[in-house]
Amino acid sequence: MKLHLGLASLIGGALLAAPASGDVHLRPRSNTPKCINPPSTLSLSDPPYENYFYSDCNVAAQAVITSPLPDSNLSNISPRLVVAWPAGNSGACAFFAPQDGPNGTLSIELLNSTIGKPLAPVYNASSIGTQNPSVGIQGILRFNSSAILSLPILGSIRTIRDFVEGASIVYPEIQDSLEYTSSSDGSASIHRLWLDNVTTTSLSFRPWNSSNGTSSNGSVTVSNRTLAFEAGEYLFSAEMNYPQLSPLKPNAVLNAASANLTKDMPDQTTALSFLSYSEKLLAGAWRFLTYFGRDSMISALLLEPVLSNGNGTAMEAVIGAVLERINRTDGNVCHEETIGDYATWTNLQSNITSIAMGCDYKMIDSDYYLPILMQRYFLDNPVGRTRVSAFFNTSAGSINPANQNLTWGQLALANAERIIRLAEPFTKNQTRENLIHLKEGQVVGQWRDSEYGIGGGRIPFDVNTALVPAALRSISQLAKKGIFKEQKNWSKLSDQYAKIWEDKTLNFFEVTVPQSKAQNLVKSYANASSFAGPNHSSSIDKDVTFYSLALNGNNNLSKVEVMNTDDCFRHFLLNTTNNAQLSTFINATATNIRRQFPAGLMTDVGMLISNPAFGEDSVYAQNWTTGAYHGTVVWSWQLAMMAKGLELQMGRCEVTTNFSMMKKSGGKVMAKAKAKAAVPDFCTDDSIFENVKAAYNELWDSIEKNSDQLSTEMWSWVYQNGTYKVTQLTDLPAPPGLSGQTESDIRQLWSLAFLAVSRNEDYK
Numbered sequence: 001m002k003l004h005l006g007l008a009s010l011i012g013g014a015l016l017a018a019p020a021s022g023d024v025h026l027r028p029r030s031n032t033p034k035c036i037n038p039p040s041t042l043s044l045s046d047p048p049y050e051n052y053f054y055s056d057c058n059v060a061a062q063a064v065i066t067s068p069l070p071d072s073n074l075s076n077i078s079p080r081l082v083v084a085w086p087a088g089n090s091g092a093c094a095f096f097a098p099q100d101g102p103n104g105t106l107s108i109e110l111l112n113s114t115i116g117k118p119l120a121p122v123y124n125a126s127s128i129g130t131q132n133p134s135v136g137i138q139g140i141l142r143f144n145s146s147a148i149l150s151l152p153i154l155g156s157i158r159t160i161r162d163f164v165e166g167a168s169i170v171y172p173e174i175q176d177s178l179e180y181t182s183s184s185d186g187s188a189s190i191h192r193l194w195l196d197n198v199t200t201t202s203l204s205f206r207p208w209n210s211s212n213g214t215s216s217n218g219s220v221t222v223s224n225r226t227l228a229f230e231a232g233e234y235l236f237s238a239e240m241n242y243p244q245l246s247p248l249k250p251n252a253v254l255n256a257a258s259a260n261l262t263k264d265m266p267d268q269t270t271a272l273s274f275l276s277y278s279e280k281l282l283a284g285a286w287r288f289l290t291y292f293g294r295d296s297m298i299s300a301l302l303l304e305p306v307l308s309n310g311n312g313t314a315m316e317a318v319i320g321a322v323l324e325r326i327n328r329t330d331g332n333v334c335h336e337e338t339i340g341d342y343a344t345w346t347n348l349q350s351n352i353t354s355i356a357m358g359c360d361y362k363m364i365d366s367d368y369y370l371p372i373l374m375q376r377y378f379l380d381n382p383v384g385r386t387r388v389s390a391f392f393n394t395s396a397g398s399i400n401p402a403n404q405n406l407t408w409g410q411l412a413l414a415n416a417e418r419i420i421r422l423a424e425p426f427t428k429n430q431t432r433e434n435l436i437h438l439k440e441g442q443v444v445g446q447w448r449d450s451e452y453g454i455g456g457g458r459i460p461f462d463v464n465t466a467l468v469p470a471a472l473r474s475i476s477q478l479a480k481k482g483i484f485k486e487q488k489n490w491s492k493l494s495d496q497y498a499k500i501w502e503d504k505t506l507n508f509f510e511v512t513v514p515q516s517k518a519q520n521l522v523k524s525y526a527n528a529s530s531f532a533g534p535n536h537s538s539s540i541d542k543d544v545t546f547y548s549l550a551l552n553g554n555n556n557l558s559k560v561e562v563m564n565t566d567d568c569f570r571h572f573l574l575n576t577t578n579n580a581q582l583s584t585f586i587n588a589t590a591t592n593i594r595r596q597f598p599a600g601l602m603t604d605v606g607m608l609i610s611n612p613a614f615g616e617d618s619v620y621a622q623n624w625t626t627g628a629y630h631g632t633v634v635w636s637w638q639l640a641m642m643a644k645g646l647e648l649q650m651g652r653c654e655v656t657t658n659f660s661m662m663k664k665s666g667g668k669v670m671a672k673a674k675a676k677a678a679v680p681d682f683c684t685d686d687s688i689f690e691n692v693k694a695a696y697n698e699l700w701d702s703i704e705k706n707s708d709q710l711s712t713e714m715w716s717w718v719y720q721n722g723t724y725k726v727t728q729l730t731d732l733p734a735p736p737g738l739s740g741q742t743e744s745d746i747r748q749l750w751s752l753a754f755l756a757v758s759r760n761e762d763y764k
């Protein structure tokens with residue numbers, strides 16, 4: 001039988017409104033399984049987006065209502081409802097348009113009501129014993145004028161993103177299976193059976209009157225596969241019957257010592273809980289409510305001090321999810337999983353009838369985070385140390401069938417073997433060719449994974465100067481402690497490799513611009529990009545040094561000469577020992593952070609991740625704009641990693657700590673000598689150390705000033721009336737040649753890093 005879910009049943013059957021269509025099932029409220037904990041909700045306003053999160057033991061979902069503001073760019077912003085479920089990375093999306101008026105005149109909003117504030121759960125047990133319950137959310141939606149539902153997309157968030165971010169792509173296989181129904185109680189619904197022939201997503205609307213909660217003089221009608229609404233209020237419901245994930249219990253997200261954070265930073269801990277499941281941690285809401293390897297590992301590295309440890313906790317969810325999805329043949333870490341309806345659709349594109357999940361392996365950076373994170377957990381964490389054997393003996397394949405018959409330990413080994421193999425050529429001959437390149441045919445491969453992220457560069461800075469050596473150091477440690485015990489020589493070999501990668505890669509990327517040329521470049525950039533603020537060129541008091549984003553860029557650029565924040569990877573992940581190199585490097589980082597944009601990276605809205613002012617080719621200013629996802633914009637987690645990285649480097653200067661630790665294990669004289677040797681030169685060079693300390697504090701001042709933004713994915717700005725103003729990317733034009741604009745997630749896993757990263761008052 002066809003699954004029809006009438007609205008009366010969607011509100012728990014408490015209302016005895018007569019269902020019209022034959023197979024609507026009224027169910028008493030008591031059928032909903034009781035939850036021990038109260039529902040967790042979060043309402044976040046970020047105009048033109050209003051975000052609402054709802055989760056309880058039966059369902060987790062997010063609703064995003066978009067309603068154009070008077071100054072919204074109507075080619076990017078239109079009235080829209082998105083409902084996103086972490087389960088299956090699923091979603092329902094409806095675009096609305098005014099029925100009569102011009103674009104921009106229809107506004108929509110969710111209201112607090114007797115139904116929910118504003119959301120309430122939907123739970124409908126299946127009438128077919130074997131099927132999952134249909135679960136979702138409902139609430140009251142108000143239209144200020146008559147409207148049509150111009151486009152529904154039901155099924156996967158990926159299908160919705162292909163429309164929203166791609167060139168308005170819709171797939172006939174998916175759109176043609178939409179079914180429209182209307183009922184005599186005045187409601188109208190759209191249903192879609194997924195390509196798996198099992199799951200159904202439904203989106204329904206019923207006229208509503210909040211004064212008495214039962215009826216309304218509004219109406220919704222179905223005509224020619226379009227819903228038409230009179231102005232007024234409607235009870236909407238979005239539901240689907242795909243199996244839900246297993247949420248981590250609150251005390252399995254944070255460790256006991258960090259439990260207070262739920263009181264001190266309730267917004268961030270609620271968001272973290274919404275993103276935390278025993279199967280995986282999710283990268284961000286709403287666009288990335290699923291597994292992303294890089295995002296979850298960077299998050300775990302930054303959040304490790306506050307995350308829970310042990311079986312069934314956040315740390316193990318992250319590492320387990322990564323291992324489960326490794327390519328067994330070559331040890332490659334999965335970047336993004338393809339699951340739910342989009343997996344079946346993707347398989348069909350290869351003429352395969354299967355609902356099996358898939359993985360995208362195009363990124364090159366993700367491999368390297370894994371051993372680093374394994375070291376942090378299985379060697380440095382006391383709970384993690386006790387978990388090695390149980391964890392490594394876990395059978396793979398329960399989520400990713402491609403890895404059946406292997407253990408997580410074997411997959412970890414495959415990853416380490418890959419890293420050693422890829423790192424070897426450069427250790428033999430330090431040429432540009434032997435550096436790690438993006439994969440053939442890909443323009444992305446590390447975290448700046450948008451069209452102009454690294455400017456077409458083939459050899460990214462972060463991977464080559466930081467991730468490879470840090471991963472090698474960790475493999476060496478893991479081998480030394482018997483975790484890769486089969487590989488007897490790795491403990492030594494991997495350390496030798498690491499030293500070469502640490503010391504011999506930075507020079508390839510270094511750029512030095514003479515002072516007067518640098519000043520002129522900054523002035524002409526300010527003119528060319530019509531930057532309305534002061535150009536700060538006079539703050540350039542010496543030659544400018546920075547490190548290219550990548551090598552071998554577009555337009556035959558040998559180096560992609562964009563000043564950037566990727567220095568933070570080296571500061572956060574490595575204790576390098578080549579003193580001359582480290583002093584120059586950390587001093588350059590500090591100077592570039594401290595200088596105001598466009599002479600440097602600092603602005604009133606935070607430290608920018610890119611500054612193209614020092615590139616001579618006009619292509620730099622054209623492509624790294626305020627409207628580019630990785631342009632002259634701010635990313636929260638980069639602020640966190642830079643702050644933590646500088647703190648760790650300054651921590652190396654504390655002789656007393658090293659000294660007292662060594663005193664315990666050796667003679668006094670030996671200890672002194674050793675401790676002294678371990679302190680980097682920059683620590684005793686006052687001009688550099690003070691520069692680093694000042695950069696650290698100025699960065700923290702700016703982080704504190706922008707605390708409202710920190711949990712969001714990223715933000716941009718406009719300069720108006722003498723000040724910077726935080727601005728949505730979708731209010732700015734996309735960079736040249738891109739059809740769609742990117743929408744920043746309201747909450748992003750790695751942007752929650754400030755739960756664990758805070759200012760070290762010792763450096764004030």
Ligand SMILES: *[C@@H]1O[C@H](CO)[C@@H](O)[C@H](O)[C@H]1NC(C)=O
Pocket residue numbers: 078097103
């Ligand atoms: C109005 O908005 C719709 C959907 O966003 C778009 O397709 C259409 O082109 C717009 N019409 C005008 C006149 O701008």
Ligand SMILES: *[C@@H]1O[C@H](CO)[C@@H](O)[C@H](O)[C@H]1NC(C)=O
Pocket residue numbers: 112117118
């Ligand atoms: C809706 O209710 C919530 C919870 O009581 C409250 O925080 C919020 O301010 C209300 N919103 C409006 C628009 O009244």
Ligand SMILES: *[C@@H]1O[C@H](CO)[C@@H](O)[C@H](O)[C@H]1NC(C)=O
Pocket residue numbers: 195196197344353354355
């Ligand atoms: C779903 O049913 C259709 C029609 O019977 C069939 O062609 C298709 O292969 C089925 N899909 C799956 C994933 O089983």
Ligand SMILES: *[C@@H]1O[C@H](CO)[C@@H](O)[C@H](O)[C@H]1NC(C)=O
Pocket residue numbers: 209211212213214215216
């Ligand atoms: C609810 O209120 C509306 C208008 O306020 C009215 O037309 C309708 O009859 C009322 N319905 C009930 C069941 O009281």
Ligand SMILES: *[C@@H]1O[C@H](CO)[C@@H](O)[C@H](O)[C@H]1NC(C)=O
Pocket residue numbers: 224
């Ligand atoms: C129904 O919609 C289709 C596609 O939008 C359109 O071509 C057709 O003319 C419409 N039919 C009526 C009766 O409005």
Ligand SMILES: *[C@@H]1O[C@H](CO)[C@@H](O)[C@H](O)[C@H]1NC(C)=O
Pocket residue numbers: 256257258259260
């Ligand atoms: C939690 O907060 C309470 C009250 O502020 C304090 O007494 C307690 O020490 C804190 N616990 C931890 C682990 O920080």
Ligand SMILES: *[C@@H]1O[C@H](CO)[C@@H](O)[C@H](O)[C@H]1NC(C)=O
Pocket residue numbers: 327328329330359361
């Ligand atoms: C896994 O790696 C092998 C060897 O590099 C490759 O041939 C295969 O296509 C990869 N699998 C996937 C799903 O990408």
Ligand SMILES: *[C@@H]1O[C@H](CO)[C@@H](O)[C@H](O)[C@H]1NC(C)=O
Pocket residue numbers: 349350351
């Ligand atoms: C799938 O099958 C169609 C029809 O037989 C064929 O044209 C197409 O090339 C096949 N696609 C793939 C990826 O094999």
Ligand SMILES: *[C@@H]1O[C@H](CO)[C@@H](O)[C@H](O)[C@H]1NC(C)=O
Pocket residue numbers: 311312390391394
């Ligand atoms: C975690 O605990 C569960 C339940 O006790 C057990 O079944 C599972 O094997 C454990 N997993 C690991 C990796 O230790």
Ligand SMILES: *[C@@H]1O[C@H](CO)[C@@H](O)[C@H](O)[C@H]1NC(C)=O
Pocket residue numbers: 401402403404405
């Ligand atoms: C796992 O082993 C079983 C039994 O030998 C075999 O049928 C299955 O294909 C294997 N799975 C994979 C992914 O290799």
Ligand SMILES: *[C@@H]1O[C@H](CO)[C@@H](O)[C@H](O)[C@H]1NC(C)=O
Pocket residue numbers: 428429430431433
């Ligand atoms: C290193 O590579 C360069 C450039 O490919 C080559 O000319 C040189 O002979 C190589 N050196 C060694 C020791 O292999």
Ligand SMILES: *[C@@H]1O[C@H](CO)[C@@H](O)[C@H](O)[C@H]1NC(C)=O
Pocket residue numbers: 572573574575648651652
């Ligand atoms: C670097 O040194 C600091 C302080 O001395 C230490 O806390 C940190 O763990 C070290 N990091 C690495 C990657 O070895």
